[in-house]
Amino acid sequence: MATLLPDFRIPERNGKPITLGLLAEQFSGLPRLPGNLQPADLGNPYADYGRDRLKALAGYRLPRDPGAAYEYSNLGFGLLGDALAQHAKLSWGELLQRDVLAPGHRLHRLLNACLPRGKGKAKHWVRASRGCSATATSALQANMGELKTPLAAAMQLAYAPRRDIGEGDRIGLAWITHHTPHGDVIWHNGETGGYSSFIGFAADGRRGVVILTNATGAPQELGFAALLPDAPLPQVHTAMAVPAAQLDAYVGSYTLAPGFVLNVFRRADQLFAQATGQGAFPLFASAPDAFFAKVAPITIDFERAADGKVGALTLHQGGHDQHAPRTEGATAADGTRSVALDPALLRDYVGRYTLGNGAQFAVTVEHGQLFAQLTGQAAYPVYAKAKDRFFYTVVDAQLDFERDAAGKVVALVLHQNGNDLRAPRQP
Template sequence: MKKLCAALGLLLATTCAATDAPLLPQRVADTLQQRIDAGEYPALVIAVVDGDSSAVYTYGKLDQGKPLDGDTVFEIGSITKTFTATLLAQQVTTGKLQLDQPVATLLPGFSIPSRDGKAVTLGNLAMQNSGLPRLPSNLRPADAMDPYADYSPAKLKAFLSSYTLPRDPGARYEYSNLGVGLLGYALGVHAGTSYEQLLQQQVLQPLGMRHSSTVQTDAMHATMAPGHDATGKPMGNWHIDALAGAGSLVSSGNDMLRYLKANMGRLPSTLYPAMQFAQAARADGPTPAERIGLVWMTHHDAAGDVIEHGGMTGGYASYLGFTADRRYGVVVLTNAAIAPEDLGRATLLADAPLAPAHKRISVPEKELDDYVGSYQLHPGFNIAVFHKGDQLMSQGTGQDEFPVYASAKDEFFAAVADISLSFKRDEHGKVTSVVVHQHGDHVAPRVGAHMPEANDRPAITLDTATLGNYIGHYQLAPQAVIDVTLKNGQAFVQLTGQNAFPIYASARDKFFLRVVDAQIDFERDKDGKVVALVLHQNGMDQRAPRVAE
């Protein structure tokens, strides 16, 4: 572990004296090192504020063994939203905009949905209660590994003009990347510039954040930590166009320490009144213990309230938070898509829980056969366990599959979330159930020796011309579209916001999935043109008409 100190008022960190007392609580430092040793995080930077003292600590190493420091750059994902909130609060506190002002007033030529005469306001977008969905249904990336890169202002405009709000603006909280992305775009248009230029002029440059931008230059890539997904697989960077205000920023530990101090009032800045305005809790959040201001969440804890926000992209995760008394603060940046929220909160609060580090052990492929099966967590929801080679996989009904890793005999954990599995055996050594540890302990009896029958079904081969008939977009719900694509002769389906999965033909117009027990039938009109699909899953038949681009 390397330790760097950042002195108040300096742009760059300087090496601390060896006698300096560490600011990072020992239990957090120990857990963090254990996770690095276990391979959960390749590299991690954590910046800590304790009163007038601050420090930046680095753990792990970059690919090819390269060292990292306080200027190493990471994607910070949705923490970008707090910068968007600062831009809005700055305009409101100076009287140039109002929270109850309709966003339509900033976007001439846009048709913004309303409901019962109630317009979506700037405040609704920032407080995540606009009624807009998490993602727009016309988000159909050309590259699923860079999902926002080709989502343009024209696509944003087209979606808004056709969307119907399911509830009144302000009715309830619903996290929306679309909503905050729209807010950032609108603020840029209102200022007559781009979101990037507005952010640089109003926040980044005034705070001396020289290694931060929403545009990834070659120079920035030279100091960027390569990203990884939750399994450790290398991931490319995300590039965000129209929705930049929702998650496009890249930054460093040193820069984010300056931003943290500014929000805590411990770095002199004319932005502080706007930052305080944005942090003030105004509406209900996702849980009874949480309230939301302008993007910022206030998490209530018996030991004290924490003002915070997290972020995640395809290959990175981050956390920023500080105590409501503005005494303690922390920033965590890592180049793996594994949320570090517990590390952040445990740095701020002595009694905050820390998930244990898991050391991965190897299990021979043949032994993984013991666990393969279907386990019923509750009626209508099963957990399928299977393996791909020597990697054990788990998948809930209707959900994406994810890998689980062995930490001991019959004990497995997931890297994508705080989930672990304990398999139980009978007196003959046969696995009969699994205990799912997530928000408690939940027993799921084994109800089948195999994956759903669909996974063992034989498939037939259809020619490329026939498969081409099915390519298109199918509207399953107002904000959910099933995309059918073709790659190297293999057909895929992808629901909005989910991964793409292969489908296999059992007959002309009839397909099935192997990752879940689901079937898809395509409908044709009297002229033989495919006009809809019907999804058969969980005892339901859901029809999705084909829609134009």
């Protein structure tokens, strides 16, 4: 990696580096999405995400050693694509066209992507990290051996299983082999705003399917239903309204793995989930205690104890189910647990703080949760580790508030990537 991206500092852990193979196998330890994504336009979230922000990856603290566990990462695959393109001294699109796509396989027409519930057309996403789901191609026949191509050996290498990812499934170079009693399916999918796709074929080479849609929702369950007997058709999720006050029952932290926590919080009447070191995404109720995400094929079922309180959740993603017991508070990147502060104390921090160069922090309190929003970025929750000391979970960063002799908050200090940036409070 260092050879292909000499201007990047790729995170390591315990002396173990992230390799190209680990990126392709989704064992890098990198999060699903970059913590500094923070799009200016939610309808086109990658439009303003360039290589300069990708380089901020250097400050990410891996939660586990590279190669230790499977975790799907769009960020990791985007980094892989960038590394290959930089090595070839071409753009990602030019590299694909030169080495993979035949001229006759170019896509000549891009369908308009649809937003749900008749809300119009989705924007075509611009991607700075091109390695994930950026190109649709009718490669099914080539992978099944029905179309002769000089890439046949490379394709077989790519889908050959290399690592176990749980429940009998295995992964090769991005391709996943889904194991069932009725046979194995080799598959991959992709999704951007308003578009989703699936390509899969039976391991015996007798059946294959490509699904390209101009609608949100990765269609792998539909692909499995087409390829496997007795595979159920996918459930269509429809969002239902939940009173904002009832959403508070789900707010809390849920431990998916040691050092890897899913924080659930509410902002206004919207529930959000945010995994350690990753960006937050909204959750929508489909039934009592059942929620789904629109940014990725993720569903979450909350579980209640005998006293009726939510005590755990199960995260369903990519055909895998992760059970996570509820814990009190949030967890920082270094493992520090949050503490509860008096809600009246939180109001001391509300205000605007000038960072310089036209940037400022807006600090607010909503429903007992402190939020910090830097100019041009989204508002993210920050959690107390002590009075006047807070941390983010979306990035490895901390905020410390300063008081004057009278006890009034007069400034904050942002600690991130080894830098300490002071921002005085506006009058």
